[in-house]
Amino acid sequence: MTDRGGVVAAATGVAALTTEEPVGRPTGWWGMVLFVATEATLFACLLGSYFYLRFQFGPQWPPGGVDKPKLLIPLLMTAVLVPSSLPVIWAEHGIRRGRRGRLRAGLAATLVLGLGFLALLAVEYAENLKHFTMTTDVYGSLFYLITGFHGLHVLVGLTMIGWLLAASLRGGSFGSHRHERVRNAAIYWHFVDTVWVAILFTIYLSPRL
Amino acid sequence: MSTTTSTAPAVGRDDLARLAEHWAEPRSLRSWFTTVDHKRIGRRYLVTAAFFFVLAGLSALVMRTQLARPESGVVSPQEYNQLFTMHGTAMIFLFATPMLFGFGNFLVPLMIGSRDMAFPRLNAFGYWVFLFAGLFMWASLPFGAAPNNGWFAYAPLNQVQHNPGLHMDVYALGLLFLGISTTSGAINFIVTALKLRAPGMSLNRVPLFVWAIVATAFMVIFALPALNADNAMLFFDRRFGTHFFDPSGGGNVLLWQHLFWIFGHPDVYIIVLPALGIVSAVLPAFTRRGVVAYSLIVLSIVAIAIISFGVWVHHMFATGLPQLSYSFFSAASTVITIPSGIQIFAWLATMLLGRLVSRVPLLFVIGFIVTFVLGGFTGAMFALTAFDQQVTDSYFVVAHFHYVLIGGAVFPMLAGIYYWLPKITGRMYHEGLGRWAFWLAFTGMHVTFFPMHLTGLFGMPRRVYTYRSEPGWDGWNLVSTVGSYLLALGLLLVLVGVVHAVRRGRPAPADPWEGDSLEWSTASPPEPYNFPVIPRVRSLHPTWDARTAESTTTGATADRVLSDGRRTLFTSELDARTERAVAMPEPSYKPLVLAGALLVFFTAMLLAAYPIAVVAVLVVAATIAAWLWPPRRPDEELGVAS
Numbered sequence: 001m002t003d004r005g006g007v008v009a010a011a012t013g014v015a016a017l018t019t020e021e022p023v024g025r026p027t028g029w030w031g032m033v034l035f036v037a038t039e040a041t042l043f044a045c046l047l048g049s050y051f052y053l054r055f056q057f058g059p060q061w062p063p064g065g066v067d068k069p070k071l072l073i074p075l076l077m078t079a080v081l082v083p084s085s086l087p088v089i090w091a092e093h094g095i096r097r098g099r100r101g102r103l104r105a106g107l108a109a110t111l112v113l114g115l116g117f118l119a120l121l122a123v124e125y126a127e128n129l130k131h132f133t134m135t136t137d138v139y140g141s142l143f144y145l146i147t148g149f150h151g152l153h154v155l156v157g158l159t160m161i162g163w164l165l166a167a168s169l170r171g172g173s174f175g176s177h178r179h180e181r182v183r184n185a186a187i188y189w190h191f192v193d194t195v196w197v198a199i200l201f202t203i204y205l206s207p208r209l
Numbered sequence: 210m211s212t213t214t215s216t217a218p219a220v221g222r223d224d225l226a227r228l229a230e231h232w233a234e235p236r237s238l239r240s241w242f243t244t245v246d247h248k249r250i251g252r253r254y255l256v257t258a259a260f261f262f263v264l265a266g267l268s269a270l271v272m273r274t275q276l277a278r279p280e281s282g283v284v285s286p287q288e289y290n291q292l293f294t295m296h297g298t299a300m301i302f303l304f305a306t307p308m309l310f311g312f313g314n315f316l317v318p319l320m321i322g323s324r325d326m327a328f329p330r331l332n333a334f335g336y337w338v339f340l341f342a343g344l345f346m347w348a349s350l351p352f353g354a355a356p357n358n359g360w361f362a363y364a365p366l367n368q369v370q371h372n373p374g375l376h377m378d379v380y381a382l383g384l385l386f387l388g389i390s391t392t393s394g395a396i397n398f399i400v401t402a403l404k405l406r407a408p409g410m411s412l413n414r415v416p417l418f419v420w421a422i423v424a425t426a427f428m429v430i431f432a433l434p435a436l437n438a439d440n441a442m443l444f445f446d447r448r449f450g451t452h453f454f455d456p457s458g459g460g461n462v463l464l465w466q467h468l469f470w471i472f473g474h475p476d477v478y479i480i481v482l483p484a485l486g487i488v489s490a491v492l493p494a495f496t497r498r499g500v501v502a503y504s505l506i507v508l509s510i511v512a513i514a515i516i517s518f519g520v521w522v523h524h525m526f527a528t529g530l531p532q533l534s535y536s537f538f539s540a541a542s543t544v545i546t547i548p549s550g551i552q553i554f555a556w557l558a559t560m561l562l563g564r565l566v567s568r569v570p571l572l573f574v575i576g577f578i579v580t581f582v583l584g585g586f587t588g589a590m591f592a593l594t595a596f597d598q599q600v601t602d603s604y605f606v607v608a609h610f611h612y613v614l615i616g617g618a619v620f621p622m623l624a625g626i627y628y629w630l631p632k633i634t635g636r637m638y639h640e641g642l643g644r645w646a647f648w649l650a651f652t653g654m655h656v657t658f659f660p661m662h663l664t665g666l667f668g669m670p671r672r673v674y675t676y677r678s679e680p681g682w683d684g685w686n687l688v689s690t691v692g693s694y695l696l697a698l699g700l701l702l703v704l705v706g707v708v709h710a711v712r713r714g715r716p717a718p719a720d721p722w723e724g725d726s727l728e729w730s731t732a733s734p735p736e737p738y739n740f741p742v743i744p745r746v747r748s749l750h751p752t753w754d755a756r757t758a759e760s761t762t763t764g765a766t767a768d769r770v771l772s773d774g775r776r777t778l779f780t781s782e783l784d785a786r787t788e789r790a791v792a793m794p795e796p797s798y799k800p801l802v803l804a805g806a807l808l809v810f811f812t813a814m815l816l817a818a819y820p821i822a823v824v825a826v827l828v829v830a831a832t833i834a835a836w837l838w839p840p841r842r843p844d845e846e847l848g849v850a851s
Binding site (some may be wrong): 024025026027030031034035037038039041042044045046049052053056057063097098099100134135136137138139140141142145159163167170171172173174175176177178181 | 431460837842
């Protein structure tokens with residue numbers, strides 16, 4: 001073995017083995033990560049329930065006369081929501097360097113995209129409610145509970161983003177030394193985005209398999 | 210230094226005065242509602258949980274009175290249903306976990322050498338939510354609307370067409386409400402244990418009780434969502450006509466059971482693990498040595514926390530699932546006895562190698578080992594599917610889980626109460642009274658529950674409000690009832706002992722037991738700031754260790770005194786290297802307001818007053834927004850570029 005270079009050497013060298021990881025995370029970061037972990041478990045339980053009820057139900061899914069879900073609107077929703085994490089990342093990187101303008105612009109962009117997602121969700125509901133509701137059968141119950149619960153999370157995330165925007169517009173709130181709240185809200189927003197992808201696969205794509 | 214009687218000679222009088230000024234909370238009504246001191250909050254958890262324990266215990270006494278004789282009419286079947294449901298629900302959710310969280314709240318910051326929890330205001334919020342959720346659930350009993358479906362609330366009986374009225378709405382909403390408290394408490398424990406340990410307390414020097422609390426908190430994070438999802442779906446089924454558990458709409462009744470036990474089995478360990486942690490914390494003082502096999506016990510705690518997520522189906526061996534899944538869960542249920550066994554043998558070895566000091570806490574620990582092992586033995590029997598199917602839903606099950614929960618949780622809690630009473634109240638308890646309490650509770654417990662193994666094997670089903678004389682269950686039931694009165698008498702003596710200690714007990718020294726963990730190195734009761742000097746920890750038994758002691762006296766440094774503000778230390782997650790001093794929050798009304806708004810929300814949902822619920826949600830959002838609103842700082846301090 002040579003003593004220079006190489007991934008293995010980098011990972012097993014004295015410096016790597018004596019460096020403590022993770023390190024220096026503030027309490028707020030840990031609190032938000034654990035909160036997201038418990039929230040993610042909640043979504044996992046709901047999506048698990050979806051598959052359990054589906055496979056216990058029988059081969060015909062969705063049951064009754066309900067068509068397989070149409071994909072146009074949900075794919076549009078994905079196209080709006082998933083990229084909405086980018087302006088948050090951009091804003092967070094900005095404020096870490098003390099750039100207040102980038103923080104405000106990024107948050108505003110995310111706010112617009114998130115509101116667009118909720119508007120599309122309303123269109124999607126208006127369309128689906130013509131065919132089935134929450135009380136039609138278990139498929140309707142699952143569809144509206146899971147998408148509604150996620151929509152509620154988007155609303156909470158947007159409230160956080162709007163709250164950050166209001167605080168940053170006031171001034172005197174965030175800077176390169178003080179941006180913990182921005183990072184925590186960003187973690188939550190990324191989580192809301194990621195969960196949507198799992199919902200897209202479960203609610204919209206899996207019945208077509 | 211001057212010749213004062215200061216606890217730490219190296220800390221000046223002016224330092225102590227400044228600490229007192231920054232941390233003191235005046236004894237006023239305002240301070241009572243706004244406190245964020247983990248010691249006051251911990252005491253409240255203990256007292257409130259004990260209050261719910263008394264209510265749930267009295268429910269049990271009424272049931273035992275009803276069952277003393279065949280075909281008696283002390284209560285109606287409907288009342289009996291509500292009594293056994295509230296007994297189980299309150300004992301599990303409103304007593305066991307909050308009681309242990311109370312110990313954790315009081316002790317974790319003291320044991321790790323910190324001045325408070327990581328999120329003091331969240332801590333206060335968690336207590337208020339627990340109190341309100343408990344009152345929310347118990348308040349339904351006088352209205353005859355208490356949950357009546359058994360504590361695990363199986364479908365389809367929990368559906369509105371089979372069980373009309375508010376009963377199960379109270380259950381679903383009450384547990385969702387309480388879950389907010391449990392989750393916030395769990396997050397707080399984990400972050401506190403990761404970031405606020407005294408410098409030098411690397412992970413291999415963390416007290417076993419703290420390990421147990423942290424493992425429990427992780428289990429809460431990953432187990433409680435299953436119960437919350439279950440209850441949310443139940444409430445939607447009952448109130449808004451969805452069909453999750455309703456086969457006529459394509460739902461499935463077994464989904465309830467799966468989700469309930471995915472939470473429910475970890476919950477058994479959520480209750481037992483911190484109690485086992487109490488045992489590990491109490492033993493060193495009464496065996497005069499550290500607990501044997503520290504690393505193995507830590508590994509056992511972590512192993513139990515993980516394996517407990519893979520055994521839930523052993524609660525469902527009688528539901529007709531595929532045989533293959535029974536085999537898997539049967540095996541997993543057998544495997545989980547190994548880490549529990551490791552802990553038992555470690556404690557036995559500790560007692561064998563140590564020098565026993567026979568005081569009341571040790572008596573309760575020994576009572577715990579005897580009772581818990583018997584309960585564990587019947588537990589291993591349930592892991593065998595064939596046996597389980599024979600005795601399921603009989604009094605054998607009732608006997609088993611009372612052995613596990615009274616033996617495995619209540620006895621350690623009682624050991625903990627006697628052990629830490631001097632630290633919590635600053636007073637010693639009466640030893641003779643404590644011994645009477647132990648022997649009465651221990652005898653009463655076995656006289657009550659041992660005969661239930663027999664009545665169960667004789668075929669008596671659980672949850673029947675009465676029985677006929679023909680099967681020959683009368684005698685054993687009468688024995689159980691007599692035992693339950695003995696047990697109640699023993700527990701009453703515990704209460705008398707605590708009140709006596711608070712009123713008349715002689716003042717306790719800082720370290721009456723010569724214990725090993727950090728809470729014994731500070732005053733009894735501790736000052737609001739806990740430690741005049743945050744210690745530098747040098748070993749697993751810091752209070753027995755001269756070098757750690759020196760770090761708070763002659764070796765005290767200003768970076769661990771931190772008297773210029775309400776401050777404590779952050780250290781690194783694994784090795785507990787000093788990172789920085791941080792300011793801790795001041796007392797606040799906001800936690801109480803937030804919990805009150807949530808109480809309004811859940812009550813409005815229960816009574817279908819949805820506009821009020823919407824207003825309550827807005828108040829909740831506004832309170833959180835104000836709570837976390839960043840203070841205005843000058844640009845130089847913030848670091849703003851443009």
